[in-house]
Amino acid sequence: MAKRAAPEVNAGSMADIAFLLLIFFLVTTTIEKDKGLLRSLPPIDDSVVEPPIIKQKNLFTVQIGRDGRLLVEDNIMEMKDLRQAAIDFLDNGGGTNAAGESCTYCKGKRLSDSSDHPDKAIISMKHDRETPYEQYMDVQNELVAAYNILREREAERLYRKYYPNVDKVFTAMLEEKEKNQFSKDEVLNERIDAVKKLIPMKLSEAEPDKN
């Protein structure tokens, strides 16, 4: 038998096969876009240390009832007013912090019956077991928004000169940190911590009553 050249494989159907696979992966792809509110839970503390006494004026209580209505500082409030109320409370600056410094950057009304200093101001939220999760998330969102707005304002005041072209300074700083997560930028971290220290997030959650 004479030696024959191997016939060439027809590659014409290659595109069809590839298309088939492509369509399969197109259909099954869900590009993940999970986002959410990041919060830290308090660790369980078994020690019997007497909890420090917190002055009533430094405490901003938010209660969510089982029908989803809000009770803020023992008054009924609409969800849309909560953010501003929380900002007013945190930003009041009526007194001094633990070190005896008064809040120089606060722009609040400096009322004597509201918070002394953002350092001391604590927001406490409590909900019923029957409260819908949606309402609970709305409240969390509004309170986190209050902190974010104040931090944004302080970042604007302190670090605007380094970020002249961005819309929101604090967001830009956090994004930059995220981008450089493998090469730590000490200066940037210090600045972020400085803003967080001016407006510390003190948001406590009480356990719902067991009844």
Place this chain on the structure above:
Amino acid sequence: MSKFRNKEKGDLPAISTASLPDIVFMLLFFFMVATVMRDSSLMIENNLPSADQVEKLKKDRTVFIYGGKPSEQYKQFETEPRIQFNDAFIGVSDVGPSVRQAIYELNEDLQSKVVIGLKVDKDTNAGLVSDIKQELRKENALKVMYIANTKTEN
């Protein structure tokens, strides 16, 4: 002159499709890489609440816990909101061991940075969530992310 004119008479040559497989393969590889196959099918209704102060989730260090009412085909077992972990309904007391197991399976240097992603239906009682949070506190998994849809700020 006639030398050049000759060519114009012919029909347009067919466009070569030889590079089509290459293009398609390129797209194919993109989608293959970007695809995340769902590893657990949801047995509960899961309409997430919405929020506008959201942060991005780091997928590599997250353990998901789902919560909500059982979906249509699982209605016969239970109609009250349940907790789902991976592929099964679990009780509140099982949250701790399950989470511990999941953290143990994570990459070692990420174990201390673990974030618990709570995907809870918006019609669930907040009581279920606080039960889960109690269990997480006992496990010392203190970073929690309430997963939400992004609401555009108005």
